[in-house]
Amino acid sequence: MTRTTEASRLLALPRGGRIAWTQIASGVVLLALCAWIIHAFAVGQIEWRYVGQFLFVPSILRGVGATLLMAICAMALGMVVGIVLALGRLSTAWLPRIVSGLYVWLFRGVPVILQLLIWFNLALIFPHVTLPGVGSYRTVDLMTPFLSALFGLGLNQAAYIAEIFRAGFQSVDRGQYEAASAIGMTRLMAMRRIIFPQAFRTVIPPLGNEFINMIKLTSLASLIQYPEVLHNAETIYYANTRVIELLIVAGFWYLTAVTVLSPLQHLLERRFARGKSS
Amino acid sequence: MTEPAIWIRNLHKSFGANPVLRGVSLDIPPGQVVCVLGGSGSGKTTMLRCIAQLETAEDGLIVMSGELLGLRERNGRLVPRSAHDIARQRRLAGMVFQRFNLFPHMTALENVMEGPVRVQKRPAAEVRSEALELLRSVGLEHRADHYPAQLSGGQQQRVAIARALALKPAVMLFDEPTSALDPESVGDVLAVMKSVAASGVTMLVVTHELSFAREVADRILFMDGGVILEDAPTADFFGTPREDRTRAFLAAVLGQKSTA
Secondary structure: OOOOOHHHOOOOOOOOOOOHHHHHHHHHHHHHHHHHHHHHHOOOOOOHHHHHOOOHHHHHHHHHHHHHHHHHHHHHHHHHHHHHHHHHHHHOOHHHHHHHHHHHHHHHHHOHHHHHHHOOHHHHOOOOOEEEEOEEEHHHOOOOOEEEEEEEEHHHHHHHHHHHHHHHOOOHHHHHHHHHHOOOOOOHHHHHHHHHHHHHHHHHHHHHHHHHHHHHHHHHHEEHHHHHHHHHHHHHHHHHOOOOHHHHHHHHHHHHHHHHHHHHHHHHHHHHHHOOOO | OOOOOOEEEEEEEOOOOEEEEEEEEEEEOOEHHHHHHHHOOOOOHHHHHHHHHOOOOOOEEEEEOOOOOOOEEOOOOEOOOOOHHHHHOOOOOEOOOOOOOOOOOOOHHHHHHHHHHHHOOOOHHHHHHHHHHHHOOOOOHHHHOOOHHHOOHHHHHHHHHHHOOOOOOOEEEEEEOOOOOOHHHHHHHHHHHHHHHHHHOOOEEOOOOHHHHHHHOEEEEEEOEEEEEEEHHHHHHHHOOOOOHHHHHHHHHHHHHHHH
């Protein structure tokens, strides 16, 4: 028991912290593990000078460009189709609801790699494509690796983005639709001015996540001859057999792209956080 | 006789199997201030929402400012108006919600300007000075650049009133405008409503504030079970209520007030 006279004396004592033994211990273990892995890679059969040598060769840099281009285009296609699907899913009419539901079910249910292969081999199903008023084309000429990858990745992405936006739209209070209606807004204007800006701020973090995923997902397009960074790295190592070195080069560029993008997402989040309680 | 500001005949509305309005008829002359009282589930809010065209009645007609709401005559039948036309008609009345429903991503000033600028397509500079004047009239010109999240409930509701007034409606509808407020803010909002009433705008106010009703209203409606049970000038309503149900309601509410 502490008497109050005793407690008064304690009042003058300086305060110390608790020593975090578990943190110190786990820190030591983690450091040792890191050192071991770095050592393993340093003495392993990796010729690091090849990594440096190939990091900036034109073919790799062109691959990086193609990767980013595909990620941006596929994401853009996914956003447009995804938002339309989300609106369809939330429609009061049954037809758009069913169509959107079926789309999401189909494209989420089939592996992306399979979708890429189907688009690339579309000519096997439809040898010719006729665009009314434009002309008739051989599907093999039309479905270049770029277009196949764009459709495969973008339309698959749309299914996920549709779900993200559906949640975003549903997170906006019903009273916001009513207030917008009450000042005479049409549905479209209410959507554009009131609902969308509020939905958008809740969907930025998951969208950023999807975009990062998309950058890595573009590597699958190497399988259908789209010349992105992994495809070009492979082309080089088929010739010089420096497999691991070139995979590290490709890995470096994916990591760089993702690292640069994360702060951009933060900026976007800040921009759309207007009016969030401060 | 002058055209009524609001004319309602035989309004019916149910949610699923549950009838909420069972034949409401009503005439409100221009400039009159009408308070609607009644217990929960009496249909008072639903009637207001039908007038604001946030709900569609199954039967019955509403005419406001000389326009038949939501419907038009074609080949001897009544058919729904286009969505665009209904959006235009909604501007005939200003609506104030229980939970304010300000746009959270816009400042107070932007909230007030949104309707005139985006919907009525009026020049922003002109609307801006009007909007600032409106904010001044509700005592919030110093909060013009604040977002709703930075305002108290009472301040948000006053901005919401300014937003509704910005479209210069002939009729103002209030749906329990002080029910979601802390007691300190209620007085500020009621004071603003009083000044709106004094400006000659026709007002229909669903409320539980009996003292406000007694002081400001020209006329009281008492609703029960989806119909207007009692409809009387304010003094008669509080002085000599005709219906037993009204007397019971008043006794319950006033009794509760005095013990509180």
